[in-house]
Amino acid sequence: MTLDIMTIPCLSDNYAYLAHDPETGDTALVDAPEAAPILRALDESGWRLSHVLITHHHADHVQGIADILARHPATVVGARADAHRLPPLDIAVAEGDTVTIGRETGHVLDVSGHTVGHIAFHFPDSRAAFTADSLMALGCGRVFEGTMEQMWHSLSKLAALPEDTRIYSGHEYTAANARFALSIDPKNSALISRARAVDAARTDNQPTVPSLLSEELATNPFLRASDPALKSELGMSRASDAETFAEIRTRKDNF
Numbered sequence: 001m002t003l004d005i006m007t008i009p010c011l012s013d014n015y016a017y018l019a020h021d022p023e024t025g026d027t028a029l030v031d032a033p034e035a036a037p038i039l040r041a042l043d044e045s046g047w048r049l050s051h052v053l054i055t056h057h058h059a060d061h062v063q064g065i066a067d068i069l070a071r072h073p074a075t076v077v078g079a080r081a082d083a084h085r086l087p088p089l090d091i092a093v094a095e096g097d098t099v100t101i102g103r104e105t106g107h108v109l110d111v112s113g114h115t116v117g118h119i120a121f122h123f124p125d126s127r128a129a130f131t132a133d134s135l136m137a138l139g140c141g142r143v144f145e146g147t148m149e150q151m152w153h154s155l156s157k158l159a160a161l162p163e164d165t166r167i168y169s170g171h172e173y174t175a176a177n178a179r180f181a182l183s184i185d186p187k188n189s190a191l192i193s194r195a196r197a198v199d200a201a202r203t204d205n206q207p208t209v210p211s212l213l214s215e216e217l218a219t220n221p222f223l224r225a226s227d228p229a230l231k232s233e234l235g236m237s238r239a240s241d242a243e244t245f246a247e248i249r250t251r252k253d254n255f
Helices: 035-045 065-071 080-085 148-159 174-184 189-203 213-219 228-234 241-253
Strands: 004-010 014-020 026-030 048-053 075-079 091-093 098-101 104-110 119-123 128-132 166-169
Touching (some): 014 128, 026 098, 035 065, 048 065, 148 241, 166 213, 174 228, 174 241
Parallel strands (some): 026 048, 048 075
Antiparallel strands (some): 098 104, 119 128
């Protein structure tokens, strides 16, 4: 059996997630943008919170943790490299470490770039990766603290996961990301179809996350910096993959 995963909209465009093992009752919360909707989800589901998994230090991912822990004491897990600016950790982890939720083991990946010390959690049995503001649906996080090469390296790790992995990212940015993607990759038929589906989902106020990694590989320009067709479209056929990624990210920053 695999984890039951609940998507919880928070703030104006954030997502938190509850990952529940139905056999043991263990439940992990991934990030806490605000307490109220998460507490409501726990009350309505009856799930017992056992862990809080933190991806990075930005306030819109951690500011609800204290209020949640006041009602639901749990083991807090976060990056050792980021511990100085995270809520107090019970377990500090780094790439290669694992976390256990019920019967399932999750693997920690260092996906620095958006911030230095950003981590992701990959649960292979559930085919789920919680990527927060590293890999997003049709996008990636702005490179605030790391370097462009570092971010490309992080995204390349995530791109190497099994293609049937579902990507649970931190924000509902997909419609805006689709508009940008079409501006640099206008001939991509898979992208054109996906952009239409995203628009339809958002018109119905439906979330566009999680997304399948296979879909991201076909349509997300930030994962396609090595694609000769996209490089040609950008006039960067001779550029390295990291240089192409940097150009795409810079264009998005100015879009």
